[in-house]
Amino acid sequence: xxxxKTSSIRALGSRLLDRxxxxxxxxxxxxxxxxxxxxxxxxxxxxxxxxPVLSSVDWGSFxxxxxxxxxxxxxxxxxxxxxxxxxxxxxAITVVSMLIAMPLGLAAAVYISEFATGxxxxxxxxxxxxxxxxxxIIWGFIGLVIMSPIIQWVFGVEVGVNLFNASLMVAFMxxxxxxxxxxxxxxxxxxxxxxxxxxxxxxxxxxxxxVLFPAAKNGLLAAAMLGVxxxxxxTMAVWMASGGTEQFGLLFDRVKAMTATxxxxxxxxxxxxxxxxxxxxxxxxxxxxxxxxxxLSDLVIKGVKKKHS
Amino acid sequence: xxxxxFKQPMKEIVRNTMIGTGxxxxxxxxxxxxGTGTSVTIAGxxxxxxxxxxxxDAYKSVRSDVTLSVEGQGSSTGFKALINGSADIAHSSRAxxxxxxEKIVEAHGKEPVEHIVGFDGIAVYVHPDNPVKSLxxxxxxxxxxxxxxxxxxxxxxxxxxxxxxxxRSNSSGTYGFFQKAILGSAEFKPGTGAANGSExxxxxxxTTPSGIGYSGMSYKSDKVGWLSVAKDESSEPVEPSIAxxxxxxxxxxxxxxxxxxxxLDPESxxxxxxxxxxxxxxxxxxxxxxxxxxx
Numbered sequence: 001x002x003x004x005k006t007s008s009i010r011a012l013g014s015r016l017l018d019r020x021x022x023x024x025x026x027x028x029x030x031x032x033x034x035x036x037x038x039x040x041x042x043x044x045x046x047x048x049x050x051x052p053v054l055s056s057v058d059w060g061s062f063x064x065x066x067x068x069x070x071x072x073x074x075x076x077x078x079x080x081x082x083x084x085x086x087x088x089x090x091x092a093i094t095v096v097s098m099l100i101a102m103p104l105g106l107a108a109a110v111y112i113s114e115f116a117t118g119x120x121x122x123x124x125x126x127x128x129x130x131x132x133x134x135x136x137i138i139w140g141f142i143g144l145v146i147m148s149p150i151i152q153w154v155f156g157v158e159v160g161v162n163l164f165n166a167s168l169m170v171a172f173m174x175x176x177x178x179x180x181x182x183x184x185x186x187x188x189x190x191x192x193x194x195x196x197x198x199x200x201x202x203x204x205x206x207x208x209x210x211v212l213f214p215a216a217k218n219g220l221l222a223a224a225m226l227g228v229x230x231x232x233x234x235t236m237a238v239w240m241a242s243g244g245t246e247q248f249g250l251l252f253d254r255v256k257a258m259t260a261t262x263x264x265x266x267x268x269x270x271x272x273x274x275x276x277x278x279x280x281x282x283x284x285x286x287x288x289x290x291x292x293x294x295x296l297s298d299l300v301i302k303g304v305k306k307k308h309s
Numbered sequence: 310x311x312x313x314x315f316k317q318p319m320k321e322i323v324r325n326t327m328i329g330t331g332x333x334x335x336x337x338x339x340x341x342x343x344g345t346g347t348s349v350t351i352a353g354x355x356x357x358x359x360x361x362x363x364x365x366d367a368y369k370s371v372r373s374d375v376t377l378s379v380e381g382q383g384s385s386t387g388f389k390a391l392i393n394g395s396a397d398i399a400h401s402s403r404a405x406x407x408x409x410x411e412k413i414v415e416a417h418g419k420e421p422v423e424h425i426v427g428f429d430g431i432a433v434y435v436h437p438d439n440p441v442k443s444l445x446x447x448x449x450x451x452x453x454x455x456x457x458x459x460x461x462x463x464x465x466x467x468x469x470x471x472x473x474x475x476x477r478s479n480s481s482g483t484y485g486f487f488q489k490a491i492l493g494s495a496e497f498k499p500g501t502g503a504a505n506g507s508e509x510x511x512x513x514x515x516t517t518p519s520g521i522g523y524s525g526m527s528y529k530s531d532k533v534g535w536l537s538v539a540k541d542e543s544s545e546p547v548e549p550s551i552a553x554x555x556x557x558x559x560x561x562x563x564x565x566x567x568x569x570x571x572x573l574d575p576e577s578x579x580x581x582x583x584x585x586x587x588x589x590x591x592x593x594x595x596x597x598x599x600x601x602x603x604x
Binding site for chain 2: 068071144149239243247269
């Protein structure tokens with residue numbers, strides 16, 4: 001009696017599931033496509049917001065003049081949108097942060113993948129992932145409150161919030177990304193490569209430098225490019241630690257990034273006026289840079305897969 | 310043999326982060342319910358945010374049944390909120406623009422009404438160890454304005470160090486007011502910083518020996534110094550203080566405004582609140598917060 005009841009419930013359940021299957025399939029299908037939809041929507045909306053001003057932007061001034069004055073004090077003067085200073089800022093922070101992050105990240109990946117064993121390896125991997133989880137505003141605080149006086153004291157410079165400080169914070173944020181991808185690509189090199197190198201009398205350093213690096217080249221490149229993507233898009237930490245000044249600053253001068261400009265000016269602009277649209281133009285430039293970097297790193301990673309399979 | 314193993318998740322995290330960033334841009338503006346019943350919604354100037362929050366706090370003991378919601382993201386946002394009806398009261402650190410006035414009339418059929426509820430002195434902050442203690446308006450202009458001749462502290466009796474200027478973002482009310490008061494129709498000198506909020510301007514001056522910055526008087530602390538300002542070479546430099554702002558001796562001061570759409574019904578929660586702000590209780594809060602009462 002009880003048995004019969006259970007089996008009939010089971011039968012009903014499976015019949016229901018059969019009925020629901022197309023629906024479930026549909027939901028999964030839509031979720032799969034939704035990310036593509038989101039990307040398309042982002043492009044659409046960002047271009048839509050910037051569209052009215054796109055045809056009248058003076059691109060020469062935008063890319064080569066450092067004069068960002070959206071609200072001139074003299075109302076009879078035309079606003080000026082020369083973004084060279086902030087484009088330089090983004091570029092400089094990216095370059096300096098990668099100069100710091102690449103060697104450190106690569107060295108850490110080599111250590112984790114080739115030298116560390118057992119518990120050390122596990123703990124290090126967990127710590128690297130923890131580092132990746134720290135929100136960027138926390139890095140901003142660290143830059144502003146802790147690093148700034150340290151930089152002033154160590155380097156004897158006047159201003160503690162500068163290109164170096166911002167780059168350092170971005171480097172710390174990019175390092176976990178670089179470490180985990182580099183480590184993956186080093187691990188992907190077959191052990192037979194290592195054994196062959198060591199059997200031929202290579203030292204461990206020679207094995208890493210002459211055999212592993214060339215074999216993992218594409219993965220390491222991809223790690224580097226994703227690190228660059230992180231640096232270009234970083235906003236909050238850069239805003240707080242860079243000193244927010246649009247100028248062609250050197251290592252210990254204040255600079256300003258494109259992301260920080262959007263973040264600081266967006267809230268006070270009237271929705272739909274020219275200044276607002278120009279901030280979206282900066283957004284488009286950033287978006288295009290990020291897409292190029294992402295596509296390049298994707299292609300590079302695909303290259304790696306082909307080589308080993 | 311280790312199989313080639315590429316962590317897809319990491320790539321996805323990166324991609325999702327970028328998507329997230331984009332979404333934030335897209336979702337930048339969202340509306341809010343307008344204040345009804347016993348709640349009053351206030352939006353506007355970030356300079357007035359701290360006094361607004363103090364009013365909110367003090368008003369609890371006056372009318373515990375009225376809920377005040379106070380936001381301070383910039384004067385322009387207050388007028389925007391009045392236009393779209395999402396706020397009853399707008400705080401502003403500058404007078405309303407004609408374009409904003411027109412939009413309010415267009416949306417509500419009523420003129421905006423201006424109430425002066427206090428004064429804010431803009432102080433020029435420097436590092437506490439800076440030997441320069443006073444400057445004239447003309448000297449300040451040479452320091453801050455595009456094409457100005459002073460770029461080293463030695464030119465005004467200080468040490469031989471390049472002056473590091475830190476201001477606010479070009480759409481902040483404080484930026485506009487300082488520009489109008491000191492630079493006239495000139496632009497800021499290239500290389501002038503834009504800090505993330507008044508607090509960070511003061512923090513910059515407190516930690517940078519050659520720094521100079523402008524912000525509301527209420528941000529003064531022991532860790533930072535400020536300058537006395539003289540109208541011209543023949544007049545005495547005046548230190549920013551409540552008395553000197555009220556007497557209009559201190560030259561860089563501005564009114565704090567509250568704007569409403571038409572005159573508020575004195576019986577309504579918002580009307581009662583506004584009357585309280587302009588009376589003794591609200592004005593006591595104004596001076597507690599380092600601003601200057603309007604009378």
